[in-house]
Amino acid sequence: MRALYMLLLALCFLASQIAPGAGLVNLFRRYPEYDCAKKGGTCNFSPCPRFTKAEGSCYRGRARCCV
Template sequence: MRTPCLLLVALCLLFSQVAPGDSLVIGHRPDHYNCYKSGGTCLYSSCPIFTKATGTCYLGKGHCCKPK
């Protein structure tokens, strides 16, 4: 009975590894959260008319667009 339990625990630990670059800093908010909180919208394309880009979203892959 111990061997299957130990194998299960080993598999759980193996698949629960945090990928490099993922941050687990307490209190850190992703950039898209900050964009939405300040009244912006995250878009992967360029900002539409009557809005301006004020930052980035999705780890720099998108634009935070706010009304002018």
């Protein structure tokens, strides 16, 4: 029974292999909307409100991150 579990564990490890060179960077990629909110800003389709400045973009470049 123990050998069966070891074989199953080995099969799971083989099936979950990431392609060489892919790295872990793309697995945990954050969206620009998340980064904007983390900075305390908002994503606006219209110009930024007074006393804020545009720092980056959101929604594939259609909106601005206003901080």
